[in-house]
Amino acid sequence: MKKHKRFEELIQGYVDNGLSNKERQDLENHLKSCKMCEEKLKIKEKLLKKLRSTREEIQCPDYLIENILKNTTQKETPVIISSSKIRWRYLAVSAAAALIIVSTVLLNIENSNRILTTKKPQEIREQIPLEEVEISKSEEISLDKKKVEWKEEEKSIMKSASKEPSAPKISLPEEKTDFAASEKPSETPLSEDMREFAASEESSEKTPTLSKATKAPTSAIIKRDRSEESLTFEPEEGIETGKIPPAIPGGVPAYKIISEENFKETRFVFPEEGSVVGKDFEIVLILENPTETIEISLDGEKIVNYTREKDSNVIFIGSDSIPPLEEGLHYLSIATKEEKSITFYKEG
Amino acid sequence: MKKRGNKNDEQRKEIFEKVVKTNTPRIYKMIYNMTNNSEITKELTQEVFINAWRGFKSFRGDSAVYTWLYRIALNTVFKYRREQAREGKKISIDDITHLATEGNPEKFLVKKSDQQLIKSMTYLLPRKYQEVLVLRYYEGCDYSTISQILGIPIGTVRSRLHRTLNELGELVKEKI
Numbered sequence: 454m455k456k457h458k459r460f461e462e463l464i465q466g467y468v469d470n471g472l473s474n475k476e477r478q479d480l481e482n483h484l485k486s487c488k489m490c491e492e493k494l495k496i497k498e499k500l501l502k503k504l505r506s507t508r509e510e511i512q513c514p515d516y517l518i519e520n521i522l523k524n525t526t527q528k529e530t531p532v533i534i535s536s537s538k539i540r541w542r543y544l545a546v547s548a549a550a551a552l553i554i555v556s557t558v559l560l561n562i563e564n565s566n567r568i569l570t571t572k573k574p575q576e577i578r579e580q581i582p583l584e585e586v587e588i589s590k591s592e593e594i595s596l597d598k599k600k601v602e603w604k605e606e607e608k609s610i611m612k613s614a615s616k617e618p619s620a621p622k623i624s625l626p627e628e629k630t631d632f633a634a635s636e637k638p639s640e641t642p643l644s645e646d647m648r649e650f651a652a653s654e655e656s657s658e659k660t661p662t663l664s665k666a667t668k669a670p671t672s673a674i675i676k677r678d679r680s681e682e683s684l685t686f687e688p689e690e691g692i693e694t695g696k697i698p699p700a701i702p703g704g705v706p707a708y709k710i711i712s713e714e715n716f717k718e719t720r721f722v723f724p725e726e727g728s729v730v731g732k733d734f735e736i737v738l739i740l741e742n743p744t745e746t747i748e749i750s751l752d753g754e755k756i757v758n759y760t761r762e763k764d765s766n767v768i769f770i771g772s773d774s775i776p777p778l779e780e781g782l783h784y785l786s787i788a789t790k791e792e793k794s795i796t797f798y799k800e801g
Numbered sequence: 802m803k804k805r806g807n808k809n810d811e812q813r814k815e816i817f818e819k820v821v822k823t824n825t826p827r828i829y830k831m832i833y834n835m836t837n838n839s840e841i842t843k844e845l846t847q848e849v850f851i852n853a854w855r856g857f858k859s860f861r862g863d864s865a866v867y868t869w870l871y872r873i874a875l876n877t878v879f880k881y882r883r884e885q886a887r888e889g890k891k892i893s894i895d896d897i898t899h900l901a902t903e904g905n906p907e908k909f910l911v912k913k914s915d916q917q918l919i920k921s922m923t924y925l926l927p928r929k930y931q932e933v934l935v936l937r938y939y940e941g942c943d944y945s946t947i948s949q950i951l952g953i954p955i956g957t958v959r960s961r962l963h964r965t966l967n968e969l970g971e972l973v974k975e976k977i
Contacts, residue, residue, distance in 0.1 A: 465963035507920040513829035525854035526814040
């Protein structure tokens with residue numbers, strides 16, 4: 454038995470090419486006369502063949518190296534991003550990262566201890582398939598007192614609302630993902646109010662070409678109409694339309710540009726799908742550009758108390774830096790003043 | 802003195818940047834083979850290099866950089882798993898099999914093949930067995946390199962691999 458035990462280990466060395474010449478010779482001589490060891494060798498070789506075939510030759514994404522460098526050598530104090538702290542999937546924003554992000558957030562807050570959970574995560578995944586969104590703009594974008602809803606069951610309401618001439622609505626073109634390219638007003642049917650607004654803005658040099666077709670009232674409910682595979686913008690009930698107050702003094706009116714087909718990711722669902730977020734949670738945003746100046750708002754309220762080290766592309770928003778969240782829909786927006794385009798892309 | 806310190810810092814940064822560029826693909830691949838999840842792999846790969854950068858000052862160069870990184874990567878992956886386990890995310894065999902096919906759902910639909918099953922079984926092995934298995938059969942390290950990475954004698958590498966395959970064979974036999 455002892456002898457066999459020795460040869461069993463030699464078999465291991467044999468399949469791994471890890472034997473000396475003498476050991477190899479010894480084993481080969483033994484195998485000629487021992488059926489049991491020969492059988493063991495065959496079994497091991499078979500298992501190894503299968504095991505090796507499970508190895509994945511996967512390529513690492515290029516931007517990962519850049520991100521690592523930004524978080525190590527290009528950073529004065531390295532930030533430890535503990536995987537356990539990451540409650541939100543990485544929000545990787547393109548190098549040119551002026552952006553507006555509206556996150557549809559379904560928070561179910563259990564009364565006393567503020568436990569947040571995702572509501573029907575599978576449903577959310579189906580509803581918001583995010584993949585790639587490109588938005589161009591040239592001025593500060595912000596959202597104010599706006600609610601975002603994505604409810605399929607409301608499509609009937611949407612249909613009837615769209616027939617009402619008094620209900621301002623913008624249907625975004627299905628195929629357009631790059632709004633800089635979408636300049637034809639005819640592609641985005643405007644309500645009367647919006648036409649008025651667009652006309653009043655024609656003289657303004659500042660107004661981005663596109664915003665004429667995409668600006669929506671500041672207070673709006675963004676709903677999804679599955680039947681048309683597009684998003685529509687509607688004014689919130691009781692809000693005076695036609696006048697679009699600036700979201701930030703001196704800024705341009707808030708608007709949201711997005712189309713159905715762009716939503717092919719659940720990246721913006723918070724809390725992360727299937728997870729339970731306790732009283733103390735943290736949202737981690739990672740921008741590609743560490744020098745990007747941004748403004749973050751939650752439900753239209755500017756968040757100023759987030760953590761971001763100087764010239765860091767990592768932003769931490771702790772639950773203690775935002776007001777208590779009520780049950781319902783919430784959204785997070787990030788705004789910048791620079792003219793940029795934004796791409797939300799799916800990793801992997 | 803201060804000037805010299807800054808120069809050293811600059812050199813250190815330069816060297817580390819080369820280390821990152823050269824080794825990220827290798828570490829990424831290794832972690833992916835241990836997690837089968839690209840999101841987690843990205844997180845953990847970043848964590849490996851952030852930790853490496855923190856310890857780079859004290860890295861004496863006794864061993865090759867990549868063996869040092871492999872060691873950090875193994876620690877990072879197992880730390881992550883411990884955290885997952887602590888959070889109560891126990892993984893069943895089915896979950897593991899599903900994990901092993903993540904990104905290739907069609908494979909999963911067609912058949913839970915023997916290979917996938919074998920891969921999922923590797924996650925059930927004790928840490929010391931998984932380490933040698935990953936380094937030898939996924940990373941292709943020889944006994945001597947594994948010995949350096951894990952700080953164990955070469956003879957132990959061979960006997961550990963032998964026991965690893967025996968154990969894996971037993972686990973697979975139960976399932977296939």
